[in-house]
Structures are given as structure tokens and as C-alpha cells.
Amino acid sequence: MKSSNSCSATTARHRHGSAFDVIVAGGGHAGCEAALAAARMGCSVLLLTLSLEKIALMPCNPAVGGVGKGQLTREIDALGGEQGRNTDRSFIQMKMLNTGKGPAVRALRAQTDKKLYEDNMKRALAAEPNLKVLEGEAAGIMVSRETVAGILLADGSVLPAPAVVLACGTFLRGKIVVGDMDFPAGRMGEPPARELSASLERAGLELGRFQSATPPRIDARSINPAELTPDPGDPVPATFSPFSKADGRRQLPCYLTYTSPRTHDVVKKHLHLSPIKTGSVSGRGPRYCPSIDRKVMNFPGRDRHPVFIEPEGRRTSEMYLQGLTTSLPVWVQEELIQATPGLEGARLMRPGYAVEYDYVIPSQLGPTLETAPVKRLFLAGQINGTSGYEEAAAQGLIAGINAARTVRGEEPFILKRNEAYIGVLIDDLVTKGVDEPYRMFTSRAEYRLLLRHDNAHARLSPAGHSLGLLPDSLYDAIMKSQQRLEVFLEKLRSATVIPGPEVNEYLENIGSAALSEAQNAARLLKRPGVSLTELLPLLKEVPGPNDDADTFNRAEIEVKYEGYIARQLDDISRRQRLEDTEIPSDFTFEGLDGIAIEAREKLSRIRPASLGQASRIAGVSPADISVLSVYLRSAR
């Protein structure tokens, strides 16, 4: 099938005469990335959402990035997605985390002005000529011959399309829970989507139930910053996109305080009212983003937990209390806030609450996020059991790309675990499934030393460019930057350091052995404590990259970690054979002697696409893999 630069509408024109190639249902972080990607790839796209006033909302933390998540946002940017750029336009504070630790865990985190973020995303949507929006409710997906055929609106209208992306967030049969009270809602103040879940179930998708909670917001005017520890942004803020221009904007600080034993007493005294204890929240909650209720329950030995007080925007007095997520009754929330040092006079502006919602069990998805029972139906975001705007946006981008490619008859776009955090995210979801809302950590990525913040654009912009999402000018600039790095590295690797008083004084000062004979510069740089900043002036024949801090920093990482990086690359090539061994989609796992029954069941259910993916399924042993590989060989 030939590919072309623009999509052709493959459906008959509906009587209202509009034909869309891709319909995206849901205007949150996943939906926006999906819609933008498909539109930029030339498809005609419709973004359908319950309220056009609420595009790209941040219903929880007013922040993008952080450890693990920042890597996702950076990769989204490298591929030509929107979240990184939008964050750069909207941030009120930027911080590089873990600068004192290894490069694998260094990540960028931004506090954002929520309203500005929404407005900027709306403008991005409005700027796409191929993208239309519609305010409405999806009541169901239309399916014909196991393939999606479009969306059915709640008013009975039909929106046909050859590909659909569902990015419904927490709206599927959403229910808000606070203390012992609950009511239907997708978010506070907004009604849930009532019919879509049933439609998905009818189509053969199995749903689970999760819950997520958000902390209270307090009025900035009711706290005294002098009583709190300020947590400012970096003096020179970095950006997610290498092309975002510094504009010298004034950054706003966050503030830090800690809960006290008194705070915990309040929680303990009223723990019986927590939905977690009462069981009125039936879904599983995120273990790694625990509520203060859960923290007090699970860590009885800790006498304090950090609370970050984060501004939600420049023009609002609402402050987000990170660390005090809770769905305890409102009056308990007020008590525990007021029992926290620094927050004694704090006035509640919004109570914290939990929302329980349906999600689609993600092992029913393939690595393109297409569902197994319904072809050309893609799911992205919290609907897949993830939590976080970055996780959602990453999935949205991949779903949108693949929706466009499937309509154009092109090969799917799949990122592997060794290529991107996005690859780790999706592989984890579809291979291992989830038993609590999934959030990204660096520890999930076995190749994190290769998947760094600093090399994301080098890794992924070629793909972004060939997909049509990254324009030539940006791609060329990234490639030139990569070239500069290669040139500089070459020079470093071939430079020699001659022993002398200057060099040896430096080495002695940092507690390193003096040089007795000439040594390769790169080798010297590998020594612990040696920094490129100090070493470079001592290498007279290597011109520094001058103002190019980016090249400088990246070169230092590449050289210092060369050995570890090489080992990871080695590991990857050894595993490559497994990853490259495809399992045909019609392969039967039943009746394969020599493979444990439990393994056979899991393989049948998850239907891995490769031996590599099969090896990651819990319950499938290396022995099972060996046997399976024999069967595959004889099947060919």
C-alpha cells in the first residue's frame, strides 16, 4: 500500500458531509497530543470533548516533568509533540533535578501556570488547519467487522472515521469520593461519561477500576512565606525544547514544610473515615503517589513527611499542597492542614478528593496502543491505567501517530524499551498490565543510562522528522548540534595530557593520583572527581565548545560513562535476537508441551508480538522461552 503525505478519507461521506480520518475523544493531555500528531501528519482530525472550556486541564499537580516523567516530556518534544514546548511557554518555575547524581536520573521539572498552559494548548490546536473541534459526548464506538467505524454521539449523531483514539481520562463512570460521601463526577463539578464504558465492554474490552486522589488547595494570602522554606527555580532555567527562547521571566518559588506528629495524630484519629479504610473507594490507588492517609498508615515510624506548597499560576492565589493528597472528610482536611507547621492559618480553597473510574486493562493493547478486539481503535492516557500528564501525553502521541499511519496504510511506529522511556511505558502497560495507576520512574528503565534527558533529541528527532512531526529546520539544527558533539568528542578522545605542575596540582587537589606519563584526555576525564570544566584549560590543543554548554555537558557525560554505556549497548545487542524473533499474530500457545500451563495462559491472553516481549511477562520463565523459540523455528 502506498503511503502519501496526506491522508485520504477512506469512508463514505456522511450525510453531514464531513469526513474525518481520525477522531480523538477527550481533550486532555493524551487527546491533545494524539490530535495534533495526526493532524500534523496530514490527516483530517476531529477532537471531540465534553467541554471546550476544559482543554489540557491539570486537575492535580501544577507541574510537568520530574524524575522519570521529565524524560517522557523530553522525548515527546524530540518526536515533535507538544507537551515540552507548551510547558516551556507556560512555566513559572524550572528546576533540573538530581544534578548531583548520575546523568541517568537527571530530569527537568517545571511548575506551570495552569490557565496559561490550557490557553497555549488551545492555540496550538487552533493553529492546525487539519484539526477541528467539537463539544459533545461520545456515547459509544461504532464497530463493523471487528474494526472501528467511528463514534456515536449522545445526541444520536454519527461521526464516522476509519480510526479512533479514546483518551477519556477519569471520566468513565467516574465517581468522586470524600470521606463517606460520593457522587458521580469525572472531575469536581463535571459530570462523568456514562455510556461509553458499556460500549467498550460490548466491543469485547475488559475494564478495571482505579482511583486517583488530589490534595487540597489553599489560599496563598493565608500563609506566611517567612515561616516556610522557599524552594526557588534554577537561576538559569533550562527548557524541554532546545528551541525555546529564554525570556528572562520572573520565576515564582515553591515553599517547603513538613507534617508534624500533630498532623499525623489528626489523620490517625480520623483514619476510620478515610475511604481507603471504609472501602468506599473500591479501586486501587497509586502506591507511589500515596495520600497522607496512606503514608501515615504505612510509615508509622516517620515523624514527618514533606509538604510542597506550589503556586498554580501567576494570577491566582490557589496553592497546591503536594504531599497532602487525601480524601478524608473536609473538616478533617482543614484540621490536618492547620496542624501542619507553617499552615496553621491556611484557608482551604478547594478540598482534596478521590475519583474512582473505569480503565481498560492495558494488556488488551498492542505496542501501538491499538486494541486487540477492535482494529484501528487506539487508547491513550488514564483510560489505560496510567497516572500523570506526561504518561498520558506520551501515549497520546504514539496513539495519534499510529492512528494516522494505519489510515495511510503505513507500518506502525513502535518505540522499544532500549530506545525511549516511551517504549518502556508502553511495553510495561501492554506486557505486564497494571495493578495500580502506573507512573514512570527511572528504575523502570533498565537502559536508563542510555535514555537520558541530555540525549533525547539525538535519539528521537530522526524518527520525529521522518514521521513528519519535526520540521526540517528543527531537525537540521538538532543534527548539527549532534555533529558538534561528535567533533568535540573526537578531539577529546585523541588529545593527550602531558604531566606537568599545573595538571598534577589540580589532580592532587581533588585527591587523584598525579600523572607520571602522558595520558589520553578522555581516559583522565573518566577519573572520579575530574571535571571537564577544570580539565579543558589544561588541554591546550583542544578548543573548547565556548558558549555551547549543551555540547560541553553532553560530552562530559558521554566520556565519563562510556564504559557503562558500552556495557548497556552490549546487553541490548545480546537481547536483540530475542526482540527480533517475531511471534506471528495467529500463533497458538495452547497445547505446546514443555511450556508451563500458567505461562501458556498468560501468553494466550497477552499475545506478545516478540520473544523479547514474551520473556517480560510475569509467569513466563526462561525455560518457557527456550521451548517457545524451538516451536517458533519449526513453525517457520
Added chain:
Amino acid sequence: MAFHSDKRSFAYDVIVVGAGPAGCEAALAAAASGASCLCLAINLDAAGFPAGSPVLSEGEGDPRSRLIAEMKTTGGILPALVTRNGIRVHEDRGNVAADGQVLIDRRELGLAYKEQLESSDGVFPRQALVTAIEPADGGWCVATNLAERFFAASVIIAAGTFLNGEVLDAGRRRPGGRRGEIPSRSLTLSLQNTGFSFIVAIVASSLRLDSRNLAAAGARNGTSRNTFDFPADGSRLNERYGRGIDASGNMTDQLANVREATGAADSWVTRISYIVNHMMLDAAQLEPSLASSRHDGIFFAGRAAGGSGYVEAAALGLTAGKNAALFAMGRDPDTPGTGLTARLCRAVALSEQRPVAAEDAG
């Protein structure tokens, strides 16, 4: 003026239920008069948001311009906001507003109102869904769906279209104050139990269309239909307000009507029109001061009082805010003037024909 925290209760001078333009003006006016004012909104994200047409006024002769001029001298916030760049729209992609027409960016106005609430002394905005208002200790207890209780000397109900709001969206009925927003249902019942009576009112929310095909359509057909027949509705999503287009039926029907009206076969509707049924206070129970005649200390403003339009709502809110503050301080309400604002308040309280827009104020 400080409130005291008493484990589960707070004491304010005034509580405003609703933070649309009426509620915002009421809260700001009450606080400016020296009252401590709690302002409750079902969703703080929608605080200050003016529902309706982006054409705030058609020009000098429009009574809404008169209301704004009056509010400038009587302490309303809206006049200053409307002159701000970004809120007042003069030009949209080469199309100039008709002479004197005041076109606004509704989202910007909402954000500005919210910013005012959150930066004005004496105003305490808070997200809450009010379910009951009951007499308590000489004042009023306002209760919410999360069992919060707030106490105040006077209460202003500026709940807009949210009292028992029901959205009729192409034949489907859903509870809602607006599309996508949960209404207040128990409150009306609670007020009825205290002796208030309400009438049902209806308001239509116009359809919006995608502006990008319109300019082309005009050029193609050579019509003189300029894009300001469909004024820009600054939601940042290329939308125009579809006034004058028959907006009945479902999406398919409305799309067909739009295509006929614009002469462009590829026109697109971004939001179809819908209707909201809601409760409005019976005029028999309202004084021209916007105090209820049924119970001392309960005031109404905006749509809930029987006004129509957000400029009118702001003017009503301003009056109610001042009078509620005066009541809380044990004083009589302001003597109503002779201006349009006063006539509007009178009309809302006395006229048979409800709701009342500025031109009906006599």
C-alpha cells in the same frame, strides 16, 4: 472582619452562593463595603465566566453600555475590566468590530474576575456545592454536599442557571447548570422548605461555529456577510458565536442550518446550541433592594433573581452585595437611585415578565 475558625464552622458577614459575574460583583461589593465575604462556587475554574454572547454591548444606544457607565461610578468592577486589552477585543484577524460595539473575550473576563476575587481584601473564594441554607442563631447556615457548614449574617444567592439546572442537549436531558457542569439540586428544595417559591425559566446557549471557513465563504460567494455577523468568541479555538442561526435539532441538523446560513458547504459547528431549564426566584418574593421579602438577610442576584444577561447580572450583583453587607452591619439597604440599575432592580422585583434584560427595565 476576621473570621473565626470553630472546628467545623466559620462566621462571615456575607456568603455569596455562586461566583459568576453576579456573584463576583456581589462579593467584591460586599467586601468593599467592609464586610467579610465567603464566595462559594461549584467549580472555581469557571469563576467569573460570563455565559452568553461575546457582544457585551452593541454600542452607545445599548442599555448595557448605560449600565456599565453607571457601575463605573457606583463601584462595580466590570467597567474597568472591559477596558482592558485582552478582554475588550477590537480587531479579530483583520475584522474590525462595528462602531461602538463592545466585543469581549469571555474567558479573559472570567480569569480577570477570578483574579479580583482572589486578590481583594475581605473576599474568600472557595469551591463548594451548596445544598442547603437554613436559619441559625439569628443568621444563616450554608451547608454543602461535603458536609461543610458556613455561618453568616446574610446570604446572596447568585446561582445563575444552576438551581435545578437541566441541560436539554439535542433531545437528551441531563442535570446541568451549563453543558459539562454539575448543577445545584438540593439547594432549591432546601429553599422551598424555608418558604421560597420559584418559577421555571429557560435559556438557550447559542451554537458556535469554526471561523476558518467563514472568511473563505464570504470571499467565494461574494456576499457582504462579514465575519462580525458571527462575532468572534475568543475561546482561542477559532470559534464564532452563531447568533441568528436556527439552532434546533441535533448536531446533523444544526450543521445543515449553519451551512445554509453561511453559504459554505464545509462550515463546521464546534458547539451545538442547547437549552437550560432552571429555577428562578418568584418575583413576588423579591424587593427592589434584591432582598427577599420572605426572609431577612437572604438576597438574590443575577439570573437566579430574574435578570437576563451578564451585564445585568453584574449590576444586580453590585446592588445585592452592597445591601447584603449593609444588612450584616445592621443597617438599612441603600436608597435606590433613579438610574438604569435601580430601574433594573425594580423590574426584576416587580415585573410580570421575567427574566428581565436591560431593555425591559423601563
